[in-house]
Amino acid sequence: MRYHLVPLGCQMNQSDAERIMTVLEEAGYSRCDREEDADLLGVISCSVRQRAIDKVYSKIHLWNTWKAKRPLLTFVSGCILPEDREKLLKRFDLLFSINELPQVPEMIRQYGVVTPPPAAPPTPPPLGDTPDIREGFWQVTPSYTSTIEAYVPIQNGCDKFCTFCAVPYTRGREVSRPSGEIIAEVRRLVESGYRTITLLGQNVNSYGLDQRSEEVRFSELLRRIGEETRGADVWIYFTSPHPRDMGDDVLEVIARYPTLANQIHLPIQSGDDKVLIRMNRNYRLSGYRRVVESVRRILPEATLFTDIIVGFTGETEEQFQHTREAMEEFRYNMAYIAQYSPRPGAASARWADDVPQEEKRRRLHVLTEVLERTALDHNSRLAGTEVTVLLDGYDRKPGFFSGKTEGRTPVRLPVADGYHPGMFVRAAVTDVRPLSIAATIRSAL
Numbered sequence: 001m002r003y004h005l006v007p008l009g010c011q012m013n014q015s016d017a018e019r020i021m022t023v024l025e026e027a028g029y030s031r032c033d034r035e036e037d038a039d040l041l042g043v044i045s046c047s048v049r050q051r052a053i054d055k056v057y058s059k060i061h062l063w064n065t066w067k068a069k070r071p072l073l074t075f076v077s078g079c080i081l082p083e084d085r086e087k088l089l090k091r092f093d094l095l096f097s098i099n100e101l102p103q104v105p106e107m108i109r110q111y112g113v114v115t116p117p118p119a120a121p122p123t124p125p126p127l128g129d130t131p132d133i134r135e136g137f138w139q140v141t142p143s144y145t146s147t148i149e150a151y152v153p154i155q156n157g158c159d160k161f162c163t164f165c166a167v168p169y170t171r172g173r174e175v176s177r178p179s180g181e182i183i184a185e186v187r188r189l190v191e192s193g194y195r196t197i198t199l200l201g202q203n204v205n206s207y208g209l210d211q212r213s214e215e216v217r218f219s220e221l222l223r224r225i226g227e228e229t230r231g232a233d234v235w236i237y238f239t240s241p242h243p244r245d246m247g248d249d250v251l252e253v254i255a256r257y258p259t260l261a262n263q264i265h266l267p268i269q270s271g272d273d274k275v276l277i278r279m280n281r282n283y284r285l286s287g288y289r290r291v292v293e294s295v296r297r298i299l300p301e302a303t304l305f306t307d308i309i310v311g312f313t314g315e316t317e318e319q320f321q322h323t324r325e326a327m328e329e330f331r332y333n334m335a336y337i338a339q340y341s342p343r344p345g346a347a348s349a350r351w352a353d354d355v356p357q358e359e360k361r362r363r364l365h366v367l368t369e370v371l372e373r374t375a376l377d378h379n380s381r382l383a384g385t386e387v388t389v390l391l392d393g394y395d396r397k398p399g400f401f402s403g404k405t406e407g408r409t410p411v412r413l414p415v416a417d418g419y420h421p422g423m424f425v426r427a428a429v430t431d432v433r434p435l436s437i438a439a440t441i442r443s444a445l
């Protein structure tokens with residue numbers, strides 16, 4: 001019996017897929033690359049973009065046409081809005097939340113016996129309404145899809161309720177994974193030779209603050225991971241933090257432990273206070289600025305990444321200009337800039353999407369130009385220096401490795417004898433571009 005999985009969306013869904021794979025393999029299924037060859041077909045759904053939702057429906061439409069010709073079992077899991085569950089259950093054979101993963105082999109055996117669809121409008125699920133993710137899901141050993149880079153979930157769900165986001169409705173309220181399990185997983189990965197580990201959560205730095213948690217704070221979790229990985233050849237990252245919960249304690253721990261990487265992802269979303277209020281981000285530009293100042297003071301070598309939405313409902317030209325000015329001020333190394341589109345189930349989907357598409361494109365273009373300028377300025381300082389690079393694969397251009405610096409700047413390096421992906425190397429920077437650099441390997445580390 002063979003299975004094929006289609007994970008959509010973010011790193012969290014990719015990480016969830018690695019645990020789903022383990023459970024399916026323990027249930028006797030083996031992975032196949034082509035969906036045409038599979039007996040069990042599953043999609044890990046993402047509710048963030050309409051495009052992803054459309055893909056879920058197009059997949060199941062195709063798979064259901066195959067059902068007429070051969071036995072086939074289909075399932076859907078991942079981020080699913082409560083009001084979509086019933087619609088999806090009519091099309092898929094099984095629907096389960098990741099919390100229910102340990103019960104999936106039994107569901108497959110009793111094909112058709114699935115959890116009842118909650119017919120609730122998009123309100124946050126009350127505590128205790130769904131199986132506890134801490135009892136089963138996180139104990140599954142993932143089938144890691146890389147031998148170099150691994151993701152370790154430390155938390156699930158979100159309590160922040162940004163108006164443009166549906167995560168609190170699809171994944172529920174925040175739950176922190178027990179720190180002992182996280183550290184044990186990190187230890188296993190380091191012993192197996194993994195070179196980067198990314199701690200994952202919708203809101204990683206509110207780790208330990210959720211109502212049901214008896215866990216330590218995020219800075220203490222990082223400190224324990226720093227101790228555990230002391231002297232190891234690994235870079236530890238985390239994503240995504242929320243600016244409101246980013247205290248100096250977190251940054252000071254990163255400064256103390258060399259394995260905690262010098263890279264901070266700090267989503268700003270908008271540089272205008274009125275827009276931030278309508279986004280329900282719970283910080284103002286002045287508060288965000290204080291966090292950036294702390295990053296620059298405590299971690300002067302760190303690269304700074306962000307997320308930005310342009311054309312949020314009602315965003316005026318003046319408000320957009322505040323975002324542009326914030327980008328100029330904070331001088332990011334990388335920014336993931338998205339044109340606003342209403343996300344089904346999110347509060348802002350009820351408001352008019354009133355910034356014309358053409359205008360959103362223009363605003364994105366303006367910010368991209370700022371990003372390229374500031375990122376090039378950062379990278380120019382690396383020209384002629386030596387940097388440490390993790391070789392993480394082969395470049396699309398034949399004869400070149402791909403790699404990343406500790407700050408996650410992409411690097412292209414000519415292949416050299418005796419070197420292979422998974423190695424840390426010292427490399428001389430030979431060329432710089434806005435979002436990447438070129439370098440030549442000097443020695444192994």
Ligand code: SF4
Pocket residue numbers: 158159160161162165166167168202203242
């Ligand atoms: S912090 Fe906001 S954007 Fe991030 S997952 Fe929570 S609600 Fe969504």
